[in-house]
Amino acid sequence: MSSPLPANEPAGLDRRAFLKTVSAAGLGLALTRATPAWAQAKADGSVSPNSILNIALVGVGAQGRVLMDAVLKIPTVRIVAVCDIWEYARTYGQRYLKKSGFEVRAYENHHDMLAKEKDIQAVLVATPDFWHAPVTNDCLRAGLHVYCEKMMSNTIEGARSMVKTMRETGKLLQIGHQRRSNPRYLVARDRLIRDAKLLGRITAANAQWNRAASDDLGWPNRAAMSKALLEKYGFEDMHQFRNWRWYKKYGGGPLSDLGAHQIDIFNWFFDTTPTTVIGNGGRDYYPNHEWMDNAMVIYEYHLPEGVARAFYQVQTTTSAGGGYYEQFMGVNGTLKMSENPKYTSIFREAAAPAWDEWIRRHWLAAPTAPASAADTTEASSEKVDARETAELASYRLPVVLNKAIHQPHLENFFNAIRGTAKLNCPADEAFKSEMTVFKAIEAVEKKTLITCTPEDFAV
Template sequence: MSQATRREFLASATVAGAAMALGSRSAKAGPNERVNLCVIGVRGRGSSVGKGFAGLPEAQVTHVCDVNELLLDGYAKQIAEVQKTTPKTVQDLRRVLDDKSVDAIVVTTPDHWHALATIWGCQAGKHVYVEKPISNNIFEGRQMVAAARKHNRVVQVGTQSRSAPHYGEMIKILRSGRLGHVHMAKAWNSQLRRRVPAVPDSAVPAGLDWNIWQGPAPEHAFNANRFSYGWRWLWDYGTGDMGNDGVHDLDIARWGLDVDFPTEIQCTGDKLAFAGDSQETPDTQFVTFRFPQKEAVLVYEQRLWSPYFQEGYENGVAFYGTEGYLLAGRAGWKLVEKRNKVVEEKSAQFSDIPHFKNFLNGIRSGEALNCDIEEGYRSTLLAHLGNLAYRVGRPLKFDAKTQSIVGDDEANALTKRLGRKEFLIPEVI
């Protein structure tokens, strides 16, 4: 058995074994029972994810939770239209964790809450589906993995492409050796984002618990840009678009290359189109990751000012081998061999549902997860490292054994934060 094959086998066996243990320890859900879910965060992505789970026979959304209580009744009614039963509404997620009838939580909050909600959920005996990126920083991600392992919980990361059949077909082509030695993968995020003009601080809106919304982030006055769309582009809460959309394609690129941790990271980035607004994260990035153990390089490109696609895909991945290359996106893939001949092409309809079902089956029957928390950590780590290289303005070296940046105190200081008041990220799980 080759080293790569053995690693894949051990990883899948570990996840499957853990999932079987998790399923047996679930509060209620067995192989033939519905999983009782609470959706935490009902705006934006949370709205569609919650309704997606509600539409599955394997699940029942029994609770919905959001810091803005004015949103809860309306969203509960939307869920009821899908599953015919109305979930309870809760403003403070800690009340959900105390409820033993809840088997699992679905974390679709802003990024700065992903880690603590997941850790608390595991500690409370809940299984967790957490949207990407898994964390606001590297330390939080490590603690999430530790919590899942210590408490034997099923924790699935919302990188839904891992469950899409056409991506699985693409991975088989890569593993077959048909492309020869794949020395490079490229992931890209090219789209047109709207700008975030600065606005003054203002009073906290009625119905909103601003203290809970801030959670483990530093304390600030209420600002519409922090609370709404703009939080993604502020380092206290978001990870820029590299962590937001880019992590999907970084995950596929890393999966295809069959690599774990890079040793060297370089980033050239800037705010080119969004200069003068309140966004802190770059709108333009070119990041390279070196994986010497596989003689491979991963390149990430980002342009948030481009109203056009690159190579047929708004967000995509390319794998370049000595015998051919493969382009892939959510709409399909294309295999190109010598003399630029397209030898095979696949179109696909993308859906989140297989990924949701995989999570539920992990709880109910011990099915191996397609993106367990540790896999999600490795891919989110790439986004964190690329952003750190941008923030300190120099190349970085990463030590996989210590999970730290070598010889750079400034960069290492940005890999964690302790949290705030009652929202501390625990140092020891």
């Protein structure tokens, strides 16, 4: 897998130079905000007309709209077609893009689109999970590069087929684990953990994604699809179509929808796959759903330095507990990462070697004082135990992502098509995380310890 970060930066590389390095190597061309970005870039000569890619979007639901917004900020890409079985969604896509300067053609399914669109180089797939493999495989075989949202599929067989088709066709297949192209994550993993070894030996990790309880999604009655149309595309009814994430026929539930992003970070940061997983969880709150609404799992990883265990929880009935993050805990420090910079901190253990060198190099930003150090009025009755460790100083990550969070990953995909980058999350790499999630689901459903072998992660 490619990394946009050089393994060893010369000492004294400042933040600006470092960010420039990240941008040039991993994020592609400098961006301008324009509408449409591709037309502006073409007009002002900043992008060669030959380098503009024509792409299509299959699936204009919530995630498709997120991708559409990110693509609109990239001046070297032009959306020419959208595809969705729901007229309401594809009309939305068509009108939305029209307001951004794109006259796009709309199709009900990808077969019609592939038959008529002969000038597209790539497709973004953001359908419900059970359509990922068929759409992706058809597009790859049609000679197109594909960016497919995670999970790759709702079945292991579906995910394996995508890897095989990628290899057979020689086309690119990027999976939408967008954190792998986020410069903040790249710096944290490659620089702070791998190069500087700030955390020392990592013994544990934990991650979570907690969301408040919510009602099922509705739909405007005037826009409901007919039963025949729904059945044509594998859906029971409008309710299941709108709430497909909760049904086993279509998706993988919260461990797949939310957990996949963060469980992928376990594998990516540890640079290996787990050996076992144990879990618990259930469908305890939403009686009409098929999938569990909460889960807690513990993986065991065998790292070169020793064993590390990683706890993951997903809750869909409470937003408490600090939102969403991934945390890696070592004997010298802890890295708490999140796509939201407000949830991100690096904590230094009091007995760890000094981190002044890394601050001087601008790999870290100076710490904020622990709250208790500033608070001298604390009542002695609030002191819990004389052996309690002092509160840790909190350092900051001196990298800012000033783009939509999916944009760098899409840019990596488009640059790979042009031959100027390697994919940050090709399907065979993503398959390992896919399997890691399936193993957790199996552990929760069987409520037992599941063993993972190297063969499980191979295709």
